[in-house]
Amino acid sequence: MAHFAELDESNVVQRVLVVDNADIMDGDTESESVGQAFLEALLPGSGPWLQTSYNRNIRTHFAGIGMTYDATRDAFLRKSPYPSWVLNEGTLLWEPPTPPVPGYHWDEATTSWVQPPQPYPSWTWEDDHWQWPGDPPDDLTKNYDWDEDTTSWVEVE
Numbered sequence: 001m002a003h004f005a006e007l008d009e010s011n012v013v014q015r016v017l018v019v020d021n022a023d024i025m026d027g028d029t030e031s032e033s034v035g036q037a038f039l040e041a042l043l044p045g046s047g048p049w050l051q052t053s054y055n056r057n058i059r060t061h062f063a064g065i066g067m068t069y070d071a072t073r074d075a076f077l078r079k080s081p082y083p084s085w086v087l088n089e090g091t092l093l094w095e096p097p098t099p100p101v102p103g104y105h106w107d108e109a110t111t112s113w114v115q116p117p118q119p120y121p122s123w124t125w126e127d128d129h130w131q132w133p134g135d136p137p138d139d140l141t142k143n144y145d146w147d148e149d150t151t152s153w154v155e156v157e
Helices: 032-042
Strands: 002-007 013-019 049-052 068-070 075-077 086-088 093-095 105-107 112-114 124-126 129-131 143-147 152-156
Touching: 002 032, 013 032, 032 049
Parallel strands: none
Antiparallel strands: 002 013, 002 049, 068 075, 086 093, 105 112, 124 129, 143 152
C-alpha cells in the first residue's frame, strides 16, 4: 500500500490516505505522479497530493495531519514544540537548546528544564521522578487516589 498526504495552500498536511499499489503503477514501476492523478480523479478539487512512507524512504518523516511539507528539504516536518527549539538539519527533528534532563519538563519561559511541580507535600524527588512514602498499591487492576492525610493509596470505586 502507498500513502499520500493532501496539502493545503500553506503546505500543511490535511489528511493522509492509503492507495492500493495497483493504482500507482506505471508499467512495472510505482509512480508518485500516477498516484497523484488517481487521487485527483477520485476526489476532484482535492490536493495537491505528495507520497509519504511509513519506513521513511521518502520525505524523511511519515506525514501526519498538521505537519508541514518543506519543499526545500523535500521533507515533512513536525511543528516546533517551542519557539526556542531548533531544527536539527541532520535528523529534521526539533531539539531543545540544552540537552534534556530525565524526569524534567521544558519551561519555555525560562528556556530550561525544570522539575515538575510537587504533587503532594509528603512526596519527595528521587533521581528523576516523584516518590511517595510507602509501597505502591498491591492490585493495580483497581483505581486508587492518594490520601495525603494517611500518606497512603486509597481504593476508589
